Amino acid sequence: MxxxxxxxxxxxxxxxxxxxxxxxxxxxxxxxxxxxxxxxxxxxxxxxxxxxxxxxxxxxxxxxxxxxxxxxxxxxxxxxxxxxxxxxxxxxxxxxxxxxxxxxxxxxxxxxxxxxxxxxxxxxxxxxxxxxxxxxxxxxxxxxxxxxxxxxxxxxxxxxxxxxxxxxxxxxxxxxxxxxxxxxxxxxxxxxxxxxxxxxxxxxxxxxxxxxxxxxxxxxFNIKPKRKVIAKEEKAYRPVRPIVAPWVRAPLVDVHVEPERVIVMAYMPGVEESDVRLSVSEWEVIIAAERGDIRFYKHLVLPVPVIPRVVDLTYRNGVLSFVLYRLI
Known part of the structure; x- marks a missing residue:
């Protein structure tokens, strides 16, 4: 082997x-x-x-x-x-x-x-x-x-x-x-x-x-493995469960791949940043948000592997944007 x-x-x-x-x-x-x-x-x-x-x-x-x-x-x-x-x-x-x-x-x-x-x-x-x-x-x-x-x-x-x-x-x-x-x-x-x-x-x-x-x-020395944190720089996000309902919408998502990072942007009007839930793994991102009758859910497969840590997250004018650094 x-x-x-x-x-x-x-x-x-x-x-x-x-x-x-x-x-x-x-x-x-x-x-x-x-x-x-x-x-x-x-x-x-x-x-x-x-x-x-x-x-x-x-x-x-x-x-x-x-x-x-x-x-x-x-x-x-x-x-x-x-x-x-x-x-x-x-x-x-x-x-x-x-x-x-x-x-x-x-x-x-x-x-x-x-x-x-x-x-x-x-x-x-x-x-x-x-x-x-x-x-x-x-x-x-x-x-x-x-x-x-x-x-x-x-x-x-x-x-x-x-x-x-x-x-x-x-x-x-x-x-x-x-x-x-x-x-x-x-x-x-x-x-x-x-x-x-x-x-x-x-x-x-x-x-x-x-x-x-x-x-x-x-x-x-009681060495422990490093936990894989799925978080923004200051706060953690709740685990994402699939939203299943007739009125769930898939947000428009754009992915920009740069030499050292991946920028993800999703158009989700009508919600607040506090409503957003993210789950990130090496190859996948799940984006979800819910506010009243407005619900979004998107399972995204990334084109390149990333470190599962969200940074520089912003939500302005209905556009969610965040950065994932690439694995080299």
Whole structure:
């Protein structure tokens, strides 16, 4: 299964998540363009080598290794997961706390990988362990696993659009707890197998450690998901129930799409601003108003996704106008 996107849009732009993705891409292509030998040498220099870490040397590689990838598929896979799941965690934590969470989660994941290498002394042939001790660990997957752990607790029921390869290629929507729970069980299974000395080149215990770190941080600090507020800047609107009556009119509605926002205007003469009820989701707007025998109701599908927060609402001369900022 390969995730495509989650049906859980953040309320603000995830600038730190963008920055992390850009840095990872730039570092990879900078290393890649240096030639094969130099590329391998740079991985050895900036990757986290357990034997050196345990001897107290090159501790900075616990962080530099998070921004290095072994090949293009390694990079694309990690960045896909970071793109899908990272924005919501940044939305909850805020920009600075998210960056700290990401880096510390990656550090915890590296330490879990090193600990699993030491544990292998008791479970696998010595020559496998020695090879692992001198193999550099690289990649953002440990830090991203921390993001996944936090996401599963914060948004267990968020829907994940997923490509499934089974006879035919199809796209399904599954809840996050199912997708990420299955992912974690797979990491655990492969992690246990790796302790026997059967290697695959994947640091499964880094994934496990990062995921557990994300779970622990959410629980330890009692982090709560950000509620999706449907409101004007100062006041909330009542939930909208469909108005069903012979005299209900559909208002004339005009939608203007701009690079960063969507302006909605509806002609509803004869009511007051206090009579207006709005309900906004990522792709839909419901506009309703009722005053005496005058009733309006309109279910509008938007041409682009928006942040479900109404701003700059006005009602003048029978024209309702408000702004919705676009999701980027």
């Amino acid at each position: 390969i995730p495509i996107y989650d049906e859980n849009r953040p309320s603000k732009r995830p600038y730190i998540n963008y920055m992390l993705i850009i840095i990872n891409v730039i570092v990879f292509f900078f290393f890649f363009t240096q030639g094969f030998r130099t590329f391998k040498a740079l991985i050895m220099e900036y990757g986290a080598i357990p034997a050196l870490i345990l001897s107290g040397r090159r501790l900075e590689t616990l962080f530099t290794s998070m921004f290095i990838h072994a090949d293009i598929l390694h990079l694309l896979g990690n960045m896909l997961y970071l793109w899908i799941f990272g924005d919501n965690i940044e939305d909850v934590l805020g920009h600075v706390k998210y960056l700290i969470f990401y880096l510390v989660g990656g550090l915890f994941a590296d330490l879990a990988h090193i600990a699993s290498t030491l544990l292998s002394f008791y479970t696998s042939p010595v020559y496998y362990v020695i090879a692992d001790l001198w193999t550099p660990a690289v990649g953002a997957s440990g830090a991203i696993s921390a993001v996944l752990g936090a996401y599963m607790l914060l948004y267990p029921n968020a829907r994940i659009r997923t490509v499934v390869f089974y006879i035919f290629i199809t796209i399904i929507s599954v809840p996050a707890y199912y997708y990420l729970g299955f992912w974690f069980i797979y990491q655990l299974l492969m992690g246990v197998i790796s302790l026997s000395g059967i290697t695959s080149g994947v640091a499964f215990w880094a994934h496990i450690g990062g995921f557990v770190f994300g779970l622990m941080m959410v629980k330890a």
